[in-house]
Amino acid sequence: MSGLIGYLVKPAASLAIALFFAATVIHASSAEVKEPDGMWTGPMRGETPATLKGAVVVGLPALEALIAEKPILLDVGPADKKPEDFPQDRLWLPTHRSIPGAVWFPGGGAAAFDAAQEEAFFRRLEELTQGDRSKPVVTFCRPQCWGSWNAGKRLVMKGYTGVHWFPDGIDRWQEAHEAVEVEPDKVWNSATMK
Amino acid sequence: MGIAIPIKREEENMIQIVRQALAAALVTVFCAAPATVVEASEADAKREERWQQIADYLFDDREVLPTDTLIRIEAPKRAQDAALVPITLTMPEKDKIKSVYLVIDDNPAPLAAHVTFGPAADPGTLHLRVRIDTYTNVHAVAETKDGKLFSTVAFVKASGGCSAPSGPSDAEAMKGMGDMRMKFAKDIQQEKPSEATLMIRHPNFNGMQMNQLTRLYTPPRYIDKVTVSYGDQDVLNIVGDISLSTNPALGFGFIPRGEGPMKVVASDTKGGRWEQTFDVPSITQ
Numbered sequence: 360m361s362g363l364i365g366y367l368v369k370p371a372a373s374l375a376i377a378l379f380f381a382a383t384v385i386h387a388s389s390a391e392v393k394e395p396d397g398m399w400t401g402p403m404r405g406e407t408p409a410t411l412k413g414a415v416v417v418g419l420p421a422l423e424a425l426i427a428e429k430p431i432l433l434d435v436g437p438a439d440k441k442p443e444d445f446p447q448d449r450l451w452l453p454t455h456r457s458i459p460g461a462v463w464f465p466g467g468g469a470a471a472f473d474a475a476q477e478e479a480f481f482r483r484l485e486e487l488t489q490g491d492r493s494k495p496v497v498t499f500c501r502p503q504c505w506g507s508w509n510a511g512k513r514l515v516m517k518g519y520t521g522v523h524w525f526p527d528g529i530d531r532w533q534e535a536h537e538a539v540e541v542e543p544d545k546v547w548n549s550a551t552m553k
Numbered sequence: 554m555g556i557a558i559p560i561k562r563e564e565e566n567m568i569q570i571v572r573q574a575l576a577a578a579l580v581t582v583f584c585a586a587p588a589t590v591v592e593a594s595e596a597d598a599k600r601e602e603r604w605q606q607i608a609d610y611l612f613d614d615r616e617v618l619p620t621d622t623l624i625r626i627e628a629p630k631r632a633q634d635a636a637l638v639p640i641t642l643t644m645p646e647k648d649k650i651k652s653v654y655l656v657i658d659d660n661p662a663p664l665a666a667h668v669t670f671g672p673a674a675d676p677g678t679l680h681l682r683v684r685i686d687t688y689t690n691v692h693a694v695a696e697t698k699d700g701k702l703f704s705t706v707a708f709v710k711a712s713g714g715c716s717a718p719s720g721p722s723d724a725e726a727m728k729g730m731g732d733m734r735m736k737f738a739k740d741i742q743q744e745k746p747s748e749a750t751l752m753i754r755h756p757n758f759n760g761m762q763m764n765q766l767t768r769l770y771t772p773p774r775y776i777d778k779v780t781v782s783y784g785d786q787d788v789l790n791i792v793g794d795i796s797l798s799t800n801p802a803l804g805f806g807f808i809p810r811g812e813g814p815m816k817v818v819a820s821d822t823k824g825g826r827w828e829q830t831f832d833v834p835s836i837t838q
Contacts, residue, residue: 402765402766403763403765404765405765437716439661439686439715439716439761440716440760440761440763440770441661441760442759442760442761442770442773442795443760443770443772443773444760444773444822445662445760445773449662449664449794450607450610450611450662450663450664451661451662452603452606452607452610452661452662452663453661454603454659454661454687456659456687456688501712501713529687529712530688530712533688533710533712534710537593537595537596538687538688539596539599540599
Protein backbone atom coordinates (compact mmCIF):
# COMPACT_ATOMS: atom_id res chain seq x y z
CA MET A 360 0.00 0.00 0.00
CA SER A 361 2.71 2.46 0.95
CA GLY A 362 4.30 1.72 -2.39
CA LEU A 363 1.18 2.89 -4.16
CA ILE A 364 0.77 5.96 -2.10
CA GLY A 365 4.43 6.72 -1.62
CA TYR A 366 4.72 8.57 -4.87
CA LEU A 367 2.43 11.23 -3.49
CA VAL A 368 3.89 11.92 -0.13
CA LYS A 369 7.00 12.10 1.94
CA PRO A 370 7.85 8.69 3.47
CA ALA A 371 7.21 9.94 7.00
CA ALA A 372 3.59 10.52 6.14
CA SER A 373 3.15 7.25 4.32
CA LEU A 374 2.19 5.17 7.31
CA ALA A 375 -0.63 7.41 8.44
CA ILE A 376 -1.99 7.58 4.94
CA ALA A 377 -1.64 3.84 4.47
CA LEU A 378 -3.76 3.39 7.57
CA PHE A 379 -6.24 5.95 6.31
CA PHE A 380 -6.68 3.93 3.14
CA ALA A 381 -6.36 0.51 4.74
CA ALA A 382 -10.05 -0.25 4.24
CA THR A 383 -9.54 -0.41 0.50
CA VAL A 384 -7.13 -3.32 0.66
CA ILE A 385 -8.69 -6.67 -0.12
CA HIS A 386 -6.70 -9.79 0.59
CA ALA A 387 -7.22 -12.64 -1.81
CA SER A 388 -7.21 -16.13 -0.41
CA SER A 389 -4.42 -18.27 -1.73
CA ALA A 390 -6.03 -21.59 -0.71
CA GLU A 391 -6.44 -23.98 -3.60
CA VAL A 392 -9.87 -23.78 -5.16
CA LYS A 393 -11.69 -27.04 -5.89
CA GLU A 394 -13.83 -27.61 -8.95
CA PRO A 395 -17.54 -27.43 -8.20
CA ASP A 396 -19.59 -30.41 -9.42
CA GLY A 397 -21.66 -28.34 -11.80
CA MET A 398 -21.66 -24.67 -12.68
CA TRP A 399 -20.08 -22.26 -10.23
CA THR A 400 -22.83 -20.24 -8.60
CA GLY A 401 -20.75 -18.11 -6.23
CA PRO A 402 -19.17 -14.70 -6.83
CA MET A 403 -17.99 -14.44 -10.43
CA ARG A 404 -14.73 -12.70 -9.58
CA GLY A 405 -12.17 -14.61 -7.60
CA GLU A 406 -9.68 -17.42 -7.57
CA THR A 407 -10.58 -20.20 -9.98
CA PRO A 408 -9.55 -23.89 -9.94
CA ALA A 409 -6.44 -25.02 -11.77
CA THR A 410 -8.48 -27.55 -13.73
CA LEU A 411 -11.71 -28.05 -15.62
CA LYS A 412 -12.66 -31.73 -15.97
CA GLY A 413 -13.34 -32.70 -19.55
CA ALA A 414 -11.51 -29.67 -20.90
CA VAL A 415 -7.89 -28.76 -21.57
CA VAL A 416 -6.49 -25.83 -19.62
CA VAL A 417 -4.27 -23.76 -21.93
CA GLY A 418 -1.69 -21.09 -21.35
CA LEU A 419 -0.60 -18.62 -23.99
CA PRO A 420 1.88 -20.87 -25.86
CA ALA A 421 -0.70 -23.65 -26.13
CA LEU A 422 -3.31 -21.16 -27.28
CA GLU A 423 -0.95 -19.77 -29.93
CA ALA A 424 -0.34 -23.28 -31.19
CA LEU A 425 -4.04 -24.07 -31.16
CA ILE A 426 -4.93 -20.96 -33.17
CA ALA A 427 -3.49 -22.60 -36.26
CA GLU A 428 -6.42 -25.03 -36.02
CA LYS A 429 -8.84 -22.10 -36.14
CA PRO A 430 -10.65 -22.79 -32.86
CA ILE A 431 -13.82 -20.99 -31.83
CA LEU A 432 -12.59 -18.25 -29.50
CA LEU A 433 -15.41 -17.63 -27.05
CA ASP A 434 -15.05 -14.48 -24.98
CA VAL A 435 -17.58 -14.32 -22.13
CA GLY A 436 -16.28 -11.16 -20.47
CA PRO A 437 -19.04 -8.86 -19.23
CA ALA A 438 -19.99 -5.71 -21.08
CA ASP A 439 -19.37 -2.42 -19.28
CA LYS A 440 -22.44 -1.43 -17.33
CA LYS A 441 -23.55 2.10 -18.12
CA PRO A 442 -23.99 3.82 -14.76
CA GLU A 443 -27.57 4.78 -14.01
CA ASP A 444 -28.24 8.52 -14.31
CA PHE A 445 -25.09 8.92 -16.36
CA PRO A 446 -25.08 12.57 -17.47
CA GLN A 447 -26.27 12.87 -21.06
CA ASP A 448 -23.63 15.43 -21.96
CA ARG A 449 -20.80 13.13 -20.93
CA LEU A 450 -19.10 10.86 -23.37
CA TRP A 451 -20.02 7.19 -22.89
CA LEU A 452 -17.97 5.16 -25.30
CA PRO A 453 -17.51 1.61 -24.05
CA THR A 454 -15.16 -0.65 -25.91
CA HIS A 455 -14.35 -4.32 -25.54
CA ARG A 456 -11.00 -5.63 -26.65
CA SER A 457 -10.55 -9.29 -27.35
CA ILE A 458 -8.47 -11.82 -29.22
CA PRO A 459 -8.79 -11.12 -32.94
CA GLY A 460 -11.51 -13.32 -34.40
CA ALA A 461 -13.19 -13.94 -31.05
CA VAL A 462 -16.94 -14.27 -30.70
CA TRP A 463 -18.13 -12.19 -27.75
CA PHE A 464 -21.03 -13.37 -25.58
CA PRO A 465 -21.21 -10.67 -22.87
CA GLY A 466 -22.16 -12.42 -19.63
CA GLY A 467 -22.07 -15.79 -21.39
CA GLY A 468 -20.49 -17.39 -18.32
CA ALA A 469 -23.39 -16.89 -15.94
CA ALA A 470 -24.30 -19.90 -13.83
CA ALA A 471 -28.00 -19.67 -14.62
CA PHE A 472 -29.42 -18.95 -18.05
CA ASP A 473 -33.03 -18.35 -18.88
CA ALA A 474 -34.56 -20.46 -21.66
CA ALA A 475 -33.81 -17.92 -24.41
CA GLN A 476 -30.16 -17.59 -23.38
CA GLU A 477 -29.77 -21.34 -23.12
CA GLU A 478 -31.21 -21.79 -26.59
CA ALA A 479 -29.13 -18.98 -28.13
CA PHE A 480 -25.92 -20.13 -26.46
CA PHE A 481 -26.09 -23.68 -27.78
CA ARG A 482 -27.57 -22.71 -31.14
CA ARG A 483 -24.69 -20.31 -31.78
CA LEU A 484 -22.11 -22.86 -30.64
CA GLU A 485 -23.69 -25.41 -32.94
CA GLU A 486 -23.46 -22.93 -35.83
CA LEU A 487 -19.94 -21.85 -35.04
CA THR A 488 -18.65 -25.41 -34.76
CA GLN A 489 -20.78 -26.49 -37.75
CA GLY A 490 -22.18 -29.25 -35.63
CA ASP A 491 -18.77 -30.73 -34.89
CA ARG A 492 -18.65 -31.20 -31.14
CA SER A 493 -14.99 -32.15 -31.25
CA LYS A 494 -14.00 -28.81 -32.79
CA PRO A 495 -11.66 -26.83 -30.54
CA VAL A 496 -13.44 -24.13 -28.55
CA VAL A 497 -11.50 -21.81 -26.27
CA THR A 498 -13.37 -20.04 -23.46
CA PHE A 499 -11.82 -17.01 -21.83
CA CYS A 500 -12.44 -13.62 -20.22
CA ARG A 501 -10.18 -11.87 -17.74
CA PRO A 502 -8.03 -13.55 -15.11
CA GLN A 503 -9.91 -14.62 -11.97
CA CYS A 504 -13.13 -14.84 -13.88
CA TRP A 505 -15.44 -17.75 -13.21
CA GLY A 506 -17.41 -16.92 -16.33
CA SER A 507 -14.93 -18.56 -18.66
CA TRP A 508 -14.74 -21.61 -16.40
CA ASN A 509 -18.54 -21.85 -16.43
CA ALA A 510 -18.75 -21.46 -20.20
CA GLY A 511 -16.28 -24.31 -20.62
CA LYS A 512 -18.15 -26.42 -18.07
CA ARG A 513 -21.46 -25.79 -19.83
CA LEU A 514 -20.00 -27.03 -23.12
CA VAL A 515 -18.35 -30.07 -21.53
CA MET A 516 -21.65 -31.01 -19.91
CA LYS A 517 -23.38 -30.68 -23.29
CA GLY A 518 -20.95 -33.17 -24.78
CA TYR A 519 -18.40 -30.92 -26.47
CA THR A 520 -15.05 -32.70 -26.47
CA GLY A 521 -12.73 -30.00 -27.84
CA VAL A 522 -13.17 -27.54 -24.99
CA HIS A 523 -10.17 -25.47 -23.95
CA TRP A 524 -10.12 -23.03 -21.08
CA PHE A 525 -7.70 -20.09 -21.17
CA PRO A 526 -7.84 -18.79 -17.58
CA ASP A 527 -5.17 -16.11 -18.06
CA GLY A 528 -7.53 -14.56 -20.55
CA ILE A 529 -7.29 -11.34 -22.43
CA ASP A 530 -4.68 -9.87 -20.09
CA ARG A 531 -2.17 -12.56 -20.96
CA TRP A 532 -3.01 -12.31 -24.66
CA GLN A 533 -2.37 -8.56 -24.59
CA GLU A 534 1.05 -9.12 -23.08
CA ALA A 535 2.15 -10.65 -26.35
CA HIS A 536 -0.31 -9.55 -29.02
CA GLU A 537 -2.67 -6.78 -29.96
CA ALA A 538 -6.25 -7.08 -28.83
CA VAL A 539 -8.96 -5.70 -31.09
CA GLU A 540 -12.33 -4.12 -30.48
CA VAL A 541 -15.15 -6.61 -30.89
CA GLU A 542 -18.93 -6.24 -30.91
CA PRO A 543 -21.27 -8.51 -28.96
CA ASP A 544 -22.49 -11.54 -30.89
CA LYS A 545 -25.85 -10.49 -32.35
CA VAL A 546 -27.73 -13.72 -31.74
CA TRP A 547 -26.49 -13.99 -28.18
CA ASN A 548 -27.16 -10.33 -27.46
CA SER A 549 -30.72 -10.35 -28.76
CA ALA A 550 -31.47 -13.35 -26.53
CA THR A 551 -29.92 -11.60 -23.53
CA MET A 552 -31.64 -8.27 -24.11
CA LYS A 553 -35.14 -9.81 -24.22
CA MET B 554 16.47 -18.79 -58.65
CA GLY B 555 16.29 -18.42 -62.46
CA ILE B 556 19.44 -20.24 -63.41
CA ALA B 557 19.59 -20.53 -67.21
CA ILE B 558 22.95 -22.15 -67.76
CA PRO B 559 23.09 -25.96 -68.11
CA ILE B 560 24.15 -27.65 -64.89
CA LYS B 561 24.99 -31.15 -63.76
CA ARG B 562 22.41 -33.46 -62.27
CA GLU B 563 23.81 -33.39 -58.69
CA GLU B 564 23.88 -29.65 -58.69
CA GLU B 565 20.30 -29.60 -59.88
CA ASN B 566 19.33 -31.85 -57.03
CA MET B 567 21.17 -29.62 -54.61
CA ILE B 568 19.36 -26.56 -55.85
CA GLN B 569 16.08 -28.40 -55.52
CA ILE B 570 16.88 -29.22 -51.89
CA VAL B 571 17.85 -25.63 -51.14
CA ARG B 572 14.67 -24.42 -52.79
CA GLN B 573 12.55 -26.70 -50.70
CA ALA B 574 14.35 -25.68 -47.54
CA LEU B 575 13.82 -22.03 -48.39
CA ALA B 576 10.16 -22.59 -49.10
CA ALA B 577 9.79 -24.45 -45.83
CA ALA B 578 11.56 -21.66 -44.00
CA LEU B 579 9.24 -19.11 -45.56
CA VAL B 580 6.19 -21.14 -44.60
CA THR B 581 7.51 -21.36 -41.06
CA VAL B 582 8.04 -17.62 -40.88
CA PHE B 583 4.55 -16.84 -42.09
CA CYS B 584 2.74 -19.50 -40.12
CA ALA B 585 4.60 -19.32 -36.82
CA ALA B 586 2.74 -16.17 -35.93
CA PRO B 587 -0.88 -16.97 -35.10
CA ALA B 588 -3.22 -16.36 -37.98
CA THR B 589 -5.20 -13.89 -35.89
CA VAL B 590 -2.34 -11.63 -34.94
CA VAL B 591 -3.01 -8.06 -35.94
CA GLU B 592 -0.28 -5.84 -37.30
CA ALA B 593 0.90 -3.40 -34.64
CA SER B 594 0.64 -0.47 -37.03
CA GLU B 595 -2.97 -1.31 -37.81
CA ALA B 596 -3.74 -1.53 -34.09
CA ASP B 597 -2.04 1.82 -33.49
CA ALA B 598 -4.14 3.35 -36.23
CA LYS B 599 -7.30 2.05 -34.54
CA ARG B 600 -6.20 3.51 -31.22
CA GLU B 601 -5.48 6.84 -32.88
CA GLU B 602 -8.89 6.76 -34.52
CA ARG B 603 -10.53 6.34 -31.13
CA TRP B 604 -8.50 9.19 -29.66
CA GLN B 605 -9.63 11.46 -32.51
CA GLN B 606 -13.23 10.51 -31.80
CA ILE B 607 -12.79 11.39 -28.10
CA ALA B 608 -10.90 14.61 -28.86
CA ASP B 609 -13.63 15.70 -31.30
CA TYR B 610 -16.23 15.14 -28.61
CA LEU B 611 -14.31 16.91 -25.84
CA PHE B 612 -12.79 19.76 -27.79
CA ASP B 613 -15.12 20.12 -30.80
CA ASP B 614 -13.14 21.50 -33.68
CA ARG B 615 -10.32 22.92 -31.57
CA GLU B 616 -6.99 21.61 -32.74
CA VAL B 617 -5.04 19.39 -30.34
CA LEU B 618 -1.33 19.38 -31.12
CA PRO B 619 1.15 16.81 -29.85
CA THR B 620 3.81 18.24 -27.54
CA ASP B 621 6.97 17.01 -25.85
CA THR B 622 7.51 20.14 -23.85
CA LEU B 623 4.25 21.58 -22.50
CA ILE B 624 2.92 18.51 -20.73
CA ARG B 625 4.37 15.15 -19.79
CA ILE B 626 2.69 12.11 -18.37
CA GLU B 627 4.22 9.60 -16.01
CA ALA B 628 2.33 6.39 -15.45
CA PRO B 629 3.42 2.89 -14.55
CA LYS B 630 3.80 0.81 -17.70
CA ARG B 631 2.18 -1.98 -15.75
CA ALA B 632 -0.12 -1.07 -12.90
CA GLN B 633 -0.15 -3.15 -9.72
CA ASP B 634 -3.75 -2.28 -9.06
CA ALA B 635 -5.93 -1.25 -12.00
CA ALA B 636 -8.35 0.51 -9.65
CA LEU B 637 -5.57 2.67 -8.22
CA VAL B 638 -3.18 3.71 -10.97
CA PRO B 639 -0.95 6.65 -10.05
CA ILE B 640 -0.58 9.27 -12.77
CA THR B 641 1.75 12.25 -12.60
CA LEU B 642 1.46 15.15 -14.98
CA THR B 643 4.29 17.63 -15.30
CA MET B 644 4.00 20.96 -17.00
CA PRO B 645 7.55 22.34 -17.34
CA GLU B 646 6.42 25.67 -18.81
CA LYS B 647 3.96 26.06 -16.02
CA ASP B 648 3.30 29.76 -16.40
CA LYS B 649 1.61 29.08 -19.71
CA ILE B 650 -0.83 26.48 -18.40
CA LYS B 651 -4.47 27.24 -17.71
CA SER B 652 -5.88 23.74 -17.28
CA VAL B 653 -5.20 20.06 -17.92
CA TYR B 654 -7.41 17.18 -19.04
CA LEU B 655 -6.71 13.55 -18.27
CA VAL B 656 -8.25 11.12 -20.73
CA ILE B 657 -8.14 7.33 -20.43
CA ASP B 658 -8.92 6.41 -24.00
CA ASP B 659 -10.39 2.95 -23.57
CA ASN B 660 -12.32 3.61 -20.39
CA PRO B 661 -16.04 3.72 -21.19
CA ALA B 662 -16.18 7.28 -19.83
CA PRO B 663 -12.81 8.43 -21.16
CA LEU B 664 -12.51 11.85 -19.49
CA ALA B 665 -11.18 11.19 -15.99
CA ALA B 666 -10.64 14.76 -14.83
CA HIS B 667 -10.36 18.36 -15.92
CA VAL B 668 -8.26 20.47 -13.58
CA THR B 669 -8.18 24.24 -13.89
CA PHE B 670 -5.42 26.14 -12.10
CA GLY B 671 -6.16 29.32 -10.17
CA PRO B 672 -3.85 32.22 -9.30
CA ALA B 673 -2.61 30.51 -6.11
CA ALA B 674 -1.62 27.33 -7.96
CA ASP B 675 1.77 26.19 -9.04
CA PRO B 676 0.80 24.23 -12.17
CA GLY B 677 4.13 22.44 -12.43
CA THR B 678 2.94 19.01 -11.31
CA LEU B 679 -0.26 17.18 -10.58
CA HIS B 680 -0.70 13.70 -9.12
CA LEU B 681 -3.90 11.72 -9.49
CA ARG B 682 -5.06 8.14 -9.05
CA VAL B 683 -7.34 6.58 -11.58
CA ARG B 684 -9.20 3.41 -12.55
CA ILE B 685 -8.17 1.77 -15.78
CA ASP B 686 -10.45 -0.71 -17.50
CA THR B 687 -8.18 -2.24 -20.12
CA TYR B 688 -4.74 -1.84 -21.67
CA THR B 689 -5.02 1.64 -23.03
CA ASN B 690 -3.50 4.87 -24.17
CA VAL B 691 -3.75 7.62 -21.59
CA HIS B 692 -3.73 11.15 -22.96
CA ALA B 693 -2.97 14.30 -21.02
CA VAL B 694 -4.00 17.54 -22.66
CA ALA B 695 -2.73 20.94 -21.55
CA GLU B 696 -4.78 24.02 -22.29
CA THR B 697 -2.58 27.08 -22.44
CA LYS B 698 -3.65 30.53 -21.29
CA ASP B 699 -3.97 31.58 -24.92
CA GLY B 700 -6.54 28.85 -25.45
CA LYS B 701 -4.48 26.28 -27.35
CA LEU B 702 -4.49 22.55 -26.66
CA PHE B 703 -1.46 20.26 -26.50
CA SER B 704 -1.42 16.55 -25.87
CA THR B 705 0.91 13.79 -24.82
CA VAL B 706 0.29 10.08 -24.46
CA ALA B 707 1.40 7.03 -22.47
CA PHE B 708 0.36 3.39 -22.80
CA VAL B 709 -0.69 1.72 -19.56
CA LYS B 710 -1.15 -1.99 -18.96
CA ALA B 711 -3.91 -2.42 -16.43
CA SER B 712 -7.26 -4.09 -16.60
CA GLY B 713 -10.46 -4.45 -14.63
CA GLY B 714 -10.14 -1.20 -12.67
CA CYS B 715 -13.62 0.07 -13.46
CA SER B 716 -15.53 -2.94 -12.17
CA ALA B 717 -13.33 -3.59 -9.13
CA PRO B 718 -15.25 -3.02 -5.87
CA SER B 719 -14.55 0.08 -3.78
CA GLY B 720 -14.09 -1.91 -0.57
CA PRO B 721 -14.92 -5.17 1.21
CA SER B 722 -18.54 -4.00 1.26
CA ASP B 723 -20.40 -0.90 0.17
CA ALA B 724 -21.12 0.03 3.78
CA GLU B 725 -17.45 -0.32 4.63
CA ALA B 726 -16.46 1.77 1.61
CA MET B 727 -18.82 4.55 2.68
CA LYS B 728 -17.48 4.88 6.23
CA GLY B 729 -16.23 8.37 6.92
CA MET B 730 -17.38 9.62 3.53
CA GLY B 731 -16.21 13.16 2.98
CA ASP B 732 -13.38 13.07 5.56
CA MET B 733 -10.36 14.86 4.22
CA ARG B 734 -6.66 14.96 4.92
CA MET B 735 -4.11 17.43 3.66
CA LYS B 736 -0.38 16.84 3.84
CA PHE B 737 1.90 19.78 3.27
CA ALA B 738 5.53 19.58 2.32
CA LYS B 739 8.07 20.62 4.93
CA ASP B 740 9.92 23.92 4.91
CA ILE B 741 7.36 26.15 3.25
CA GLN B 742 8.82 29.43 2.06
CA GLN B 743 7.07 32.61 1.06
CA GLU B 744 6.39 32.77 -2.70
CA LYS B 745 8.34 29.56 -3.29
CA PRO B 746 6.24 26.83 -4.96
CA SER B 747 5.36 24.07 -2.53
CA GLU B 748 3.41 20.82 -2.73
CA ALA B 749 0.41 19.48 -0.90
CA THR B 750 -1.54 16.25 -1.09
CA LEU B 751 -5.27 16.18 -0.58
CA MET B 752 -7.08 12.95 0.17
CA ILE B 753 -10.84 12.65 0.35
CA ARG B 754 -12.46 9.59 1.80
CA HIS B 755 -15.17 8.62 -0.62
CA PRO B 756 -16.14 5.31 -2.27
CA ASN B 757 -16.48 7.01 -5.65
CA PHE B 758 -18.93 4.33 -6.73
CA ASN B 759 -18.93 4.46 -10.49
CA GLY B 760 -22.08 2.47 -11.19
CA MET B 761 -20.09 -0.30 -12.88
CA GLN B 762 -19.30 -2.27 -9.74
CA MET B 763 -21.39 -5.37 -9.17
CA ASN B 764 -22.04 -6.57 -5.66
CA GLN B 765 -20.67 -10.09 -5.74
CA LEU B 766 -23.41 -11.51 -3.53
CA THR B 767 -26.55 -9.72 -4.65
CA ARG B 768 -25.43 -9.45 -8.31
CA LEU B 769 -26.75 -5.90 -8.26
CA TYR B 770 -24.76 -2.90 -9.40
CA THR B 771 -23.91 -0.45 -6.66
CA PRO B 772 -25.58 2.83 -7.66
CA PRO B 773 -23.12 5.46 -8.83
CA ARG B 774 -22.06 8.09 -6.35
CA TYR B 775 -18.85 9.89 -7.09
CA ILE B 776 -17.05 13.13 -6.44
CA ASP B 777 -17.64 15.39 -9.41
CA LYS B 778 -16.40 18.75 -8.14
CA VAL B 779 -13.55 19.79 -5.90
CA THR B 780 -12.42 23.34 -5.30
CA VAL B 781 -9.25 24.17 -3.43
CA SER B 782 -8.73 27.78 -2.43
CA TYR B 783 -6.08 29.55 -0.43
CA GLY B 784 -7.02 32.80 1.26
CA ASP B 785 -9.29 34.44 -1.28
CA GLN B 786 -7.62 32.87 -4.29
CA ASP B 787 -8.38 29.67 -6.13
CA VAL B 788 -5.74 26.97 -6.29
CA LEU B 789 -7.59 24.32 -8.27
CA ASN B 790 -10.98 23.55 -9.70
CA ILE B 791 -11.45 19.88 -10.44
CA VAL B 792 -14.22 18.33 -12.44
CA GLY B 793 -14.00 14.62 -11.77
CA ASP B 794 -15.66 11.63 -13.30
CA ILE B 795 -16.10 7.92 -12.63
CA SER B 796 -12.52 7.08 -13.53
CA LEU B 797 -11.11 8.68 -10.38
CA SER B 798 -10.18 6.03 -7.82
CA THR B 799 -11.93 5.27 -4.57
CA ASN B 800 -10.69 7.73 -1.93
CA PRO B 801 -9.59 10.32 -4.48
CA ALA B 802 -6.12 11.70 -3.85
CA LEU B 803 -4.64 14.72 -5.49
CA GLY B 804 -1.11 16.06 -5.25
CA PHE B 805 -0.69 19.64 -6.40
CA GLY B 806 1.51 22.69 -6.17
CA PHE B 807 0.68 26.07 -4.66
CA ILE B 808 2.39 29.36 -3.99
CA PRO B 809 2.69 30.09 -0.25
CA ARG B 810 1.66 33.66 0.48
CA GLY B 811 0.59 33.47 4.10
CA GLU B 812 -2.96 34.55 3.47
CA GLY B 813 -5.29 32.39 5.50
CA PRO B 814 -5.95 28.65 5.51
CA MET B 815 -6.46 26.36 2.57
CA LYS B 816 -10.07 25.48 2.02
CA VAL B 817 -11.44 22.46 0.20
CA VAL B 818 -15.03 22.12 -0.98
CA ALA B 819 -15.99 18.79 -2.50
CA SER B 820 -19.34 17.62 -3.79
CA ASP B 821 -20.64 14.37 -5.21
CA THR B 822 -23.34 13.31 -7.63
CA LYS B 823 -25.85 12.44 -4.90
CA GLY B 824 -25.88 15.89 -3.34
CA GLY B 825 -23.14 15.28 -0.77
CA ARG B 826 -21.11 18.38 0.02
CA TRP B 827 -18.11 18.59 2.29
CA GLU B 828 -16.01 21.54 3.31
CA GLN B 829 -12.85 21.56 5.33
CA THR B 830 -10.10 24.06 6.04
CA PHE B 831 -6.46 23.29 6.67
CA ASP B 832 -3.88 25.56 8.23
CA VAL B 833 -0.84 25.88 6.04
CA PRO B 834 2.23 25.24 8.22
CA SER B 835 4.24 28.29 9.17
CA ILE B 836 5.86 30.00 6.26
CA THR B 837 9.50 31.00 6.34
CA GLN B 838 10.05 34.47 4.93
